[in-house]
Amino acid sequence: MASQVIKTDASVNLRAPRRKRLRWYNVVFTALGVVWLIIAFYPVLYMLMTSLRSQQGYLLGIPWLPSLHPTFENYATVLQAGFAHYFLNSVIVSVCSVALIVGCSLLCAYVVVRSRNRAVRVIFDVFLVGLALPIQAAIIPIYVLITKMGLYDTLLGMILPSVAFGLPLTLLILVNFVRDIPNELYESMGLEGASDFRLLRHLVIPLAMPALISVSIYDFVQAWNNFLFPLVLTQSDSSRVMPMAIVSFQGQYTMNVPVTMAAVILSALPLILAYIFGRRYLLRGMLAGFGK
Amino acid sequence: MGTKMNWQRWLMIAPAVVFFAVFALFPMLMAVYYSGLQWNGISSAKWVGLANWGSVFRNGEALHALRLTAEVMVLSWVVQTPISLLVGVFLAGRQRHRAVFGVFYFVPLLFSSVAIGVTWSYILNPNFGLLDALLKSLHIGNGNQNWLGNTHLALLVVTLIIAWQFIPFHSLLYQGGAKQIPDSLYEAATIDGANVWNTFFSITLPQLKYTLITSSVLVLTGSLTYFDLIYVLTDGGPGDATTVLAMDMYKQAFVNQNIGLGSVLAVILAVAGVILSILTLRFTGFNRMESQLEGM
Numbered sequence: 001m002a003s004q005v006i007k008t009d010a011s012v013n014l015r016a017p018r019r020k021r022l023r024w025y026n027v028v029f030t031a032l033g034v035v036w037l038i039i040a041f042y043p044v045l046y047m048l049m050t051s052l053r054s055q056q057g058y059l060l061g062i063p064w065l066p067s068l069h070p071t072f073e074n075y076a077t078v079l080q081a082g083f084a085h086y087f088l089n090s091v092i093v094s095v096c097s098v099a100l101i102v103g104c105s106l107l108c109a110y111v112v113v114r115s116r117n118r119a120v121r122v123i124f125d126v127f128l129v130g131l132a133l134p135i136q137a138a139i140i141p142i143y144v145l146i147t148k149m150g151l152y153d154t155l156l157g158m159i160l161p162s163v164a165f166g167l168p169l170t171l172l173i174l175v176n177f178v179r180d181i182p183n184e185l186y187e188s189m190g191l192e193g194a195s196d197f198r199l200l201r202h203l204v205i206p207l208a209m210p211a212l213i214s215v216s217i218y219d220f221v222q223a224w225n226n227f228l229f230p231l232v233l234t235q236s237d238s239s240r241v242m243p244m245a246i247v248s249f250q251g252q253y254t255m256n257v258p259v260t261m262a263a264v265i266l267s268a269l270p271l272i273l274a275y276i277f278g279r280r281y282l283l284r285g286m287l288a289g290f291g292k
Numbered sequence: 293m294g295t296k297m298n299w300q301r302w303l304m305i306a307p308a309v310v311f312f313a314v315f316a317l318f319p320m321l322m323a324v325y326y327s328g329l330q331w332n333g334i335s336s337a338k339w340v341g342l343a344n345w346g347s348v349f350r351n352g353e354a355l356h357a358l359r360l361t362a363e364v365m366v367l368s369w370v371v372q373t374p375i376s377l378l379v380g381v382f383l384a385g386r387q388r389h390r391a392v393f394g395v396f397y398f399v400p401l402l403f404s405s406v407a408i409g410v411t412w413s414y415i416l417n418p419n420f421g422l423l424d425a426l427l428k429s430l431h432i433g434n435g436n437q438n439w440l441g442n443t444h445l446a447l448l449v450v451t452l453i454i455a456w457q458f459i460p461f462h463s464l465l466y467q468g469g470a471k472q473i474p475d476s477l478y479e480a481a482t483i484d485g486a487n488v489w490n491t492f493f494s495i496t497l498p499q500l501k502y503t504l505i506t507s508s509v510l511v512l513t514g515s516l517t518y519f520d521l522i523y524v525l526t527d528g529g530p531g532d533a534t535t536v537l538a539m540d541m542y543k544q545a546f547v548n549q550n551i552g553l554g555s556v557l558a559v560i561l562a563v564a565g566v567i568l569s570i571l572t573l574r575f576t577g578f579n580r581m582e583s584q585l586e587g588m
Binding site: 023025032040114115116119120257260 | 295296297300301304305307309311312314315316317318319320322323333375378379382385387390393395396397398399400401402403404405406407411414415420422426456459460461464465468469488503506510513516517519520523524538541542545546551554555558561562565566568569570
């Protein structure tokens with residue numbers, strides 16, 4: 001008995017200082033952490049600071065410090081230069097792409113999981129091969145195809161191939177998720193004579209909601225930031241999307257860096273807001289199921 | 293019901309299949325066909341068989357692009373993997389301040405490659421760039437270093453900026469992996485008197501094996517297709533110092549309007565992508581990747 005008491009005593013004594021003791025390596029880790037903080041975050045801070053400078057302030061001020069007279073005039077300039085229109089184009093392309101990718105993938109994933117048909121299995125395997133195909137490898141024929149369809153320089157012309165290349169990963173993630181839904185649940189609903197569409201609506205979609213939100217975020221970010229499709233498939237002002245707008249601002253305001261920086265900050269606005277208000281969801285979506 | 297196919301189910305998979313067939317598979321096959329054409333995309337095409345293939349390999353252009361792509365790939369892995377792993381493990385720690393660091397570490401994820409490329413091109417600008425101003429004020433070097441205009445430096449600088457863009461993503465992966473390691477393992481190690489290095493090498497690293505594989509596959513397959521950043525930063529230059537495979541393909545097809553040569557490079561790109569995926573899956577086991585992908 002006595003020895004036991006002493007033992008617990010000793011362990012308590014051991015534990016207390018362990019939590020308080022400042023270990024030398026923790027100091028080193030934190031110092032390295034600060035170094036990485038500067039490398040990772042300072043360029044973004046520089047973007048923000050520069051976007052709030054006047055042109056004179058940029059050329060004459062101290063570049064690594066915030067301006068003494070912050071101004072929003074660059075943001076006004078960017079908005080006057082048709083920014084809202086480009087922003088809207090990006091929203092249309094991204095939202096349509098996400099809706100089509102997630103909708104088609106969900107229907108397809110359900111059938112892949114539920115049916116034992118060999119042809120369906122082969123189709124799924126072909127989609128998996130699609131995971132390994134880079135967009136760049138198909139961009140030349142896509143350009144020819146979209147041009148021949150009369151969709152060159154239209155928003156739809158960007159949406160269609162974006163959907164095709166967004167499908168494989170989204171499908172794979174949803175198949176993995178739908179597969180995890182216990183068979184008994186299908187059986188019990190199936191016994192009541194529920195159709196596939198009812199099962200989808202009342203069983204699969206509610207249960208797969210977290211996965212659906214994640215892949216939607218992932219596909220949205222991909223579509224929002226896609227550069228190759230707009231670069232190759234559009235040219236005019238009317239179909240310009242965000243990444244192309246940044247490049248054209250850079251060309252237009254060659255020496256006026258603050259204006260371009262304001263455009264850069266605004267181009268990331270949806271993601272910045274998502275990060276502020278729903279950081280966890282955004283980050284989980286960004287991982288797209290690669291992390292657990 | 294249950295496991296049988298019926299016309300409704302065929303209808304359900306139809307949209308995905310049609311999209312993928314028309315805008316992904318069919319273009320892939322067309323790329324192979326185009327690689328045998330002499331065509332500028334406008335006038336009538338001429339079938340020239342393997343002539344494009346011959347010329348691409350004879351003048352060393354493809355090999356140069358392949359070599360640069362391989363360099364970017366190796367360098368990306370060497371830079372991104374260790375830093376991401378350490379940052380991820382650091383962030384998985386319990387201390388409050390690490391969580392705060394994490395909020396800032398992931399901010400680069402919010403910007404597109406184009407936005408990042410434009411920003412860094414200003415930071416590195418030899419005339420009014422931030423970096424040279426900083427170095428000058430610290431009396432390091434003589435200023436006006438042309439980071440992106442120097443043939444020997446450009447590819448390295450571009451690869452480092454690519455690393456800056458993607459390390460946050462991989463840190464996130466490793467953080468997730470490290471958070472899953474059961475505390476009991478660390479407690480046992482502490483009782484056995486393991487110090488911080490033993491713990492890292494005998495517990496953390498082995499436990500992160502599958503995360504490491506997943507992340508590495510993504511780095512390798514990703515570096516095959518880096519294009520946006522390079523386009524914005526150097527446009528493949530100076531000379532052809534940063535003309536990686538994807539850049540070369542774009543230039544041949546859309547700048548020189550040589551659809552045939554561009555398609556040869558596109559096919560090489562596709563084959564490289566598939567080979568890389570098969571190798572990594574063979575090497576690591578597809579089930580591991582699958583198990584990583586399960587349950588989000």
